[in-house]
Amino acid sequence: MTERKLTIALAGNANVGKSVIFNQLTGLHQHIGNWPGKTVERAEGTLHFKGYTIDIIDLPGIYSLSTFSIEELVSREYIAVERPDLVINIVDASLLERNLFFTLQLMELETPMIMALNQMDMAKKKGIDIDAEKLEKILGIPVIPTVAVKGIGVFELLERAVETIEKGGKTKPTEVRYGEEVEERIIKIAEMVKGIQFKHTYPARYVAIKLLEGDEEIEREVNSIDPQIVFTAKKLATEIEEIHGHSCLTVVTSERYEIAGCIAREVQKLAPPIKPPIGERLHTLTTHKILGYPTMIIALLSMFYSIFTFGDYTSGLLSDFFYGWEPVFRSVLGAGIVGELIWGGVMEGFIAGVTIALPYIVPFYLILYVLEDSGYLSRIAFLMDTLMHKIGLHGKAFIPTMLAYGCNVPACLGCRIMETQRERLLAAFVVTMVPCAATTVVILGLVGAFVGFQWALALYVIDLLIIFLLGRVAFKALPGEPTALIMEMHDYRAPHLETIVKQTWFRLEEFIKVAFPLIIVGSLVIKLIEILNLLKPIANILSPVTVAWLGLPAVTGITLIFGVLRKELTLIMLAALLGTTDFTRVLTPVQMIVFALVTMLYIPCIATIAALAKEFGWKKALFITVFKIIFAIIVGGLTLRLLMLAKIW
């Protein structure tokens, strides 16, 4: 007998412990991808239970089922169109009222559902005691109290879920009833909607409510079938507006919150909080007008310091290990072109990838998730909002920007935390201008070591100015308005390590998939060029730019090509081609500065281009790349002329 297949979707607000429950349920049988055609992440996993193969879909964390964001639209369409066998609504017990507001909307979609009343322990600490049985009776759906981080209630949740589906999934939730004026109009519209054939299987009552709210998607769809209904709904909405003195959307939303509030008050008993004040004190410190900033700087510096120390050490070890195999490879493959291509192309590319991914990216993600899950990242965004606003972004964009100083690749992928596509692109553009760890190696190794530390620092300042300036230009040039910060700062909590490790693992997988193929192919292509003796001719072709305009030796053309693979290769190759590591003998201080500046600005490395292409498509990725090349050449040439005029050396 074949196993029966079931589909269960997890839905709920952000920060309610959804991903923890998802991980508890699915373990490592997960697949993270995107929703078709959307840049919204789709996490899917499978588990086997009582003879069923259960597919679990983790819907994005949202507050409503309207069309405000892509996440909301994706979730709504998934529930209404794909019709999972069951929706598990995950609710933060310590914020019952707001979570119930979302629950009520799920109920309006008339989908079979049960509720996981999660974070019961945190609610208790806050002095909130919830009568789950009473809540179950009022809502008409099974309610299971859980503490997911400790695994409490998760098994029961699964049991009740399967049980509910076996009973036919008809949990018939209690109907959400609005105030009289609204209710009678909903019924009127719903009657009209019942008469039409709908492409989507939205319930008539739901369509009626959304029409009153002025939901564009639903309006458009109904309009294409029967414009009369939309016309009537608009008229009725105006009537409600006249009665209440607020827009109909406001009235419906307020009344829904009213219902949520009533239910919450009925099922919860409040006692004075027994929560230890540590979390509160930490919150006060980390958002403090004055103390918040040094705290943040110390936290971030120690984070970077530990990552770079660990990364540097591990990267060296891995590098030694892999290069230790070089003689073995060489002797097996022989000295021919094939051997050269396989070792010098494929293997070198692979090593380059591994020595970045494991030592730098893994700890980066681990720490990032700890900061995020504990709640600190939202406090950093709170403090940095004003600064980021100058370039048309809000506080959350500081997070990928900060990441970029380590590596641009995860930073580009991290731009997903922004709400709109426009801001994601803007943030990614800014991110690619941040000097990553490899660029730092070049700046410090060349300018810092041979010209002077203050000049290295000056390059960073110039870069910040450029980021600021270009960020502002891009922000003005991109159509659309800036988004204001609306962000929840959930209470500090201990991060769930298992979930964090798993998330890091899946991110690493993603990085490997995105970056490795291009690094290896790129490395192979360059090796091929080298074998075919094309490096010199290419350097000559580039010489009008490198020699005439930038005032650099012709060989820099070659090194800049290698730098596409990994930026620190520009320096390594420069030393190899010039035959010395004492750069003062072959380059003037001005040349070093110009070279470092161009390296810093000229191109996102190949892995970053891959990440950009994955997030925004090849067209935008190539546009950013070409723009940066031209921009770097212009700035480099101008800097050369300015420095010549200044006659410092």
Added chain:
Amino acid sequence: MERRRGVERAELPLTALRDGESGIITSIKAGRGRGGGGRGWGFKKRLMDMGLTPGTRITVVRSAPFRGPLEVSVRGSRLALGRGMAERIFVEIKG
């Protein structure tokens, strides 16, 4: 259009409140016509979805320096609101 009963009462933008003060939300002036689908409309909806509906008590817990965002407490949750957004939320202080 917002219709007001009786005499105008003192309406203040949320940003006029000092740290620790609270008020009752009267309106959010971010809309550019109903259902126009403009960004203002979207954000007003987002705020309401997060619980900032008219008649709700909202407390300004603290504001970030350099005209930064406000930390507010509403329906038991803690939110950070950009200042530009907060300027369009109007509240009434009951004595």
